[in-house]
Amino acid sequence: MGFPRSALSLAVLASTVLAAGCQSGGDTGTAAPGAPSERSAEQTAGKPAEPTADIEVVDTGAATARMFAVVRNNESRVVVARVKFHPVDAAGAPVKAMGESTTVVLPPSSTMPVAMDVGKKLPTKVTVDLEPVDAKVKPAGDGDFTGKSATLSGDGTMTDWRVKTSFTNGYAEAVDKNIATLICRDAANKVVVAVTWGFSAAPGETVTEDHDFPSFEEIKGTPTKCEVFPRLAADFG
Numbered sequence: 001m002g003f004p005r006s007a008l009s010l011a012v013l014a015s016t017v018l019a020a021g022c023q024s025g026g027d028t029g030t031a032a033p034g035a036p037s038e039r040s041a042e043q044t045a046g047k048p049a050e051p052t053a054d055i056e057v058v059d060t061g062a063a064t065a066r067m068f069a070v071v072r073n074n075e076s077r078v079v080v081a082r083v084k085f086h087p088v089d090a091a092g093a094p095v096k097a098m099g100e101s102t103t104v105v106l107p108p109s110s111t112m113p114v115a116m117d118v119g120k121k122l123p124t125k126v127t128v129d130l131e132p133v134d135a136k137v138k139p140a141g142d143g144d145f146t147g148k149s150a151t152l153s154g155d156g157t158m159t160d161w162r163v164k165t166s167f168t169n170g171y172a173e174a175v176d177k178n179i180a181t182l183i184c185r186d187a188a189n190k191v192v193v194a195v196t197w198g199f200s201a202a203p204g205e206t207v208t209e210d211h212d213f214p215s216f217e218e219i220k221g222t223p224t225k226c227e228v229f230p231r232l233a234a235d236f237g
Contacts (some may be wrong), residue, residue: 006101053079053132060126068115068194069128073106080135095123115194135234140171143171161213165228170200180230185222192221
């Protein structure tokens with residue numbers, strides 16, 4: 001015994017309407033309010049973009065109980081970057097260091113060395129992660145460190161190596177808790193001295209520092225040229 005023809009027609013009609021409704025919803029891609037895809041889109045849209053900059057590491061190594069990286073800023077603007085060190089020994093095992101990362105302010109179109117204390121055991125190899133970060137720079141106005149000099153004396157045998165550094169704060173305001181790095185290279189342009197220290201200076205003040213390298217702090221090589229690199233500090237406040 002079959003169903004009445006009218007009942008079959010209603011059933012077919014209802015199925016057709018339901019299928020059309022499902023197909024229409026799939027074409028528009030509309031998700032229910034609060035669905036995971038909608039929440040993900042909102043979170044992505046609200047997340048600030050990661051800072052980008054054309055910066056690169058051009059040299060790494062270790063000398064005089066410090067590991068170092070030389071960073072180049074290819075931008076025509078100031079870039080603040082985080083430098084994270086990965087020192088390892090000859091077997092590839094991590095070398096314990098006194099610090100592992102720092103933040104550096106890179107002047108426009110500049111090459112800036114960054115050095116950190118590593119302790120008595122120098123790493124055989126140093127690799128570096130480098131990424132730009134959002135931070136202000138103090139002072140924000142125009143200026144520079146002027147009169148930079150690093151005078152080398154001694155011979156490492158009869159007399160200890162000594163480097164006298166000097167530079168002047170050319171900014172219109174005081175600079176506080178900043179960092180300077182001394183780099184000395186040999187005749188083959190290899191870094192044989194890497195030193196870093198903190199300084200503060202009033203406007204127009206000249207900062208001088210003597211760096212002595214006695215026999216227990218061995219310089220592996222013969223330094224022939226030294227440079228000092230004072231830099232501003234990043235402001236995360």
